[in-house]
Amino acid sequence: MSDLAIEMSGVAKTYPFFSLDDLQLNVPRGEIMGLIGPNGAGKSTTIRILMGLVHQDAGEVHVLGHRMPAEQIAAKWEIGFASEDMRLYESMTVAWHMGFIQSIYPTWDPTYAQLLLKRFGLQPEQKVKGLSHGQRVKTSLLLVFARKPKLLVLDEPTTGLDPVARHEILRELTDVMRDEGRTVLFSSHHTQDVEQISDRITFIDRGHIIDSMDKETYLDRWRRLRLEVPLGVELPALPGVINVRQQGRLAIATANAFRSDLANAYERTGARVQGIEAMTLEEIFVANVERSREEVEA
Amino acid sequence: MNDQVILRLILKDWRLNISLIIFAIIGGVAALGILLVGGQTPLVLGAVLFFTSMILCASFLPMSNVVNERKKQTLAFMMSLPVSPAQYGVAKLLSTVGMFVIPWVTLISAALYMILGRHVLPGGAIPLALILATVPLIGFCLITGTALVSESEGWAIAATAIVNSSYGIAWYLLVSYLPSLIRTWTSPVAVWNAAALDILGAEFALIVIVLALTMLLQSRKHDFV
Numbered sequence: 001m002s003d004l005a006i007e008m009s010g011v012a013k014t015y016p017f018f019s020l021d022d023l024q025l026n027v028p029r030g031e032i033m034g035l036i037g038p039n040g041a042g043k044s045t046t047i048r049i050l051m052g053l054v055h056q057d058a059g060e061v062h063v064l065g066h067r068m069p070a071e072q073i074a075a076k077w078e079i080g081f082a083s084e085d086m087r088l089y090e091s092m093t094v095a096w097h098m099g100f101i102q103s104i105y106p107t108w109d110p111t112y113a114q115l116l117l118k119r120f121g122l123q124p125e126q127k128v129k130g131l132s133h134g135q136r137v138k139t140s141l142l143l144v145f146a147r148k149p150k151l152l153v154l155d156e157p158t159t160g161l162d163p164v165a166r167h168e169i170l171r172e173l174t175d176v177m178r179d180e181g182r183t184v185l186f187s188s189h190h191t192q193d194v195e196q197i198s199d200r201i202t203f204i205d206r207g208h209i210i211d212s213m214d215k216e217t218y219l220d221r222w223r224r225l226r227l228e229v230p231l232g233v234e235l236p237a238l239p240g241v242i243n244v245r246q247q248g249r250l251a252i253a254t255a256n257a258f259r260s261d262l263a264n265a266y267e268r269t270g271a272r273v274q275g276i277e278a279m280t281l282e283e284i285f286v287a288n289v290e291r292s293r294e295e296v297e298a
Numbered sequence: 299m300n301d302q303v304i305l306r307l308i309l310k311d312w313r314l315n316i317s318l319i320i321f322a323i324i325g326g327v328a329a330l331g332i333l334l335v336g337g338q339t340p341l342v343l344g345a346v347l348f349f350t351s352m353i354l355c356a357s358f359l360p361m362s363n364v365v366n367e368r369k370k371q372t373l374a375f376m377m378s379l380p381v382s383p384a385q386y387g388v389a390k391l392l393s394t395v396g397m398f399v400i401p402w403v404t405l406i407s408a409a410l411y412m413i414l415g416r417h418v419l420p421g422g423a424i425p426l427a428l429i430l431a432t433v434p435l436i437g438f439c440l441i442t443g444t445a446l447v448s449e450s451e452g453w454a455i456a457a458t459a460i461v462n463s464s465y466g467i468a469w470y471l472l473v474s475y476l477p478s479l480i481r482t483w484t485s486p487v488a489v490w491n492a493a494a495l496d497i498l499g500a501e502f503a504l505i506v507i508v509l510a511l512t513m514l515l516q517s518r519k520h521d522f523v
Binding site: 051052053054055072073074076077079081082083085086087088089090091092100103104140 | 300302303306310313314370371372374375377378379380381382385520521522
């Protein structure tokens with residue numbers, strides 16, 4: 001059995017105005033992978049390909065050891081999938097949906113389902129059309145969590161939620177992820193949500209994966225240096241620095257492979273380092289996307 | 299194991315559309331009740347209401363059961379379950395056709411009872427009635443196939459409009475160009491001549507072809523959500 005829950009290799013999919021190119025994505029079993037990208041980056045297409053809902057034009061996809069899309073039935077017994085644009089049957093109640101899913105999956109845990117009903121503040125006899133957006137998302141997640149799947153695939157589950165509902169859902173996700181055997185792929189453009197729960201983070205933009213590594217490494221390696229540059233001093237291109245923006249005598253250098261001697265290297269050129277700042281995941285994401293786009297345009 | 303999932307999907311569709319089936323049966327039974335009154339006007343009114351119930355059911359069911367799955371964004375929920383797209387297509391086709399066939403068979407049976415048991419019409423009307431009543435079944439299969447393959451409300455509406463406006467022409471052609479059907483409809487017992495059997499056979503062959511073509515096209519799809 002492979003140690004990877006998700007293996008995507010050389011995956012391509014072309015639409016008239018968008019394409020995924022040579023996508024490589026590996027998620028080890030038991031890991032929580034955050035997939036971050038701007039709107040239209042290819043997150044949902046990637047997820048739909050690995051769920052077998054969209055067939056790739058080229059490349060290999062294996063999910064929990066099953067080749068996709070050919071073996072999607074076997075894979076989907078073990079995958080819990082919820083997406084922001086997935087809807088439930090409006091005329092039916094929460095309890096009816098629970099009964100429907102329970103009738104399909106032998107792994108359904110009724111005790112846990114009742115516990116989630118209480119935690120999420122859902123009324124089983126309420127019809128879906130009477131639920132708020134947050135309650136609908138909670139119902140969808142309840143239907144997924146109570147099945148106890150080996151792999152959770154969540155496509156922008158927190159989009160459009162108010163802060164309280166987001167907090168409740170992220171707290172529950174954190175609880176669900178305590179089961180170390182469970183793998184999670186969580187896509188979002190809310191970097192805070194992904195930062196809160198992910199072990200590893202992959203950035204995707206315009207159909208390409210632009211970076212992928214564990215969260216702590218990102219936060220350790222990315223720094224912003226504030227520099228004072230005297231007249232006549234020209235800042236050199238230093239290894240590990242991906243971008244320098246200068247306005248008058250002030251410059252900001254962004255490093256994606258920060259080392260302690262980087263500040264000394266700038267000091268040696270005559271510049272003065274005013275400060276070294278850690279970057280948030282959102283800032284790292286934006287800098288990564290900008291660098292990737294500049295490279296493509298160059 | 300997967301036959302069970304397909305069965306669950308079929309039962310789910312039936313549960314969601316139960317009111318439509320009941321309304322179709324009530325409409326058809328009311329039509330047959332009008333026929334019982336006897337006389338020329340109730341005969342025409344009853345026949346019109348009988349076929350209207352069938353046609354409305356044939357038009358609304360594909361919209362409600364097939365097109366709405368995509369329109370109301372529940373398709374992703376269904377496709378996240380352990381079924382292949384082809385199995386989903388089989389489940390959808392069986393549930394939709396089953397839902398139409400239930401009121402169709404009920405109404406046809408009730409109509410046969412009215413002819414044979416209550417003598418509202420002569421027995422010779424049975425072949426003609428069956429041939430005419432099978433036309434909405436063909437129309438229903440065409441609309442359902444278009445809706446399932448295209449998953450488009452626009453295409454489904456276009457198919458419904460074309461099919462519904464073709465019923466009158468189809469019935470007119472059947473009655474006008476097959477005098478042997480008309481010659482025997484007033485006889486006291488059903489006359490199953492070659493023309494009647496050929497037409498019925500052709501109608502059911504057309505239904506099988508439409509359904510098989512629908513499954514073939516559905517199984518060749520690559521993108522589902």
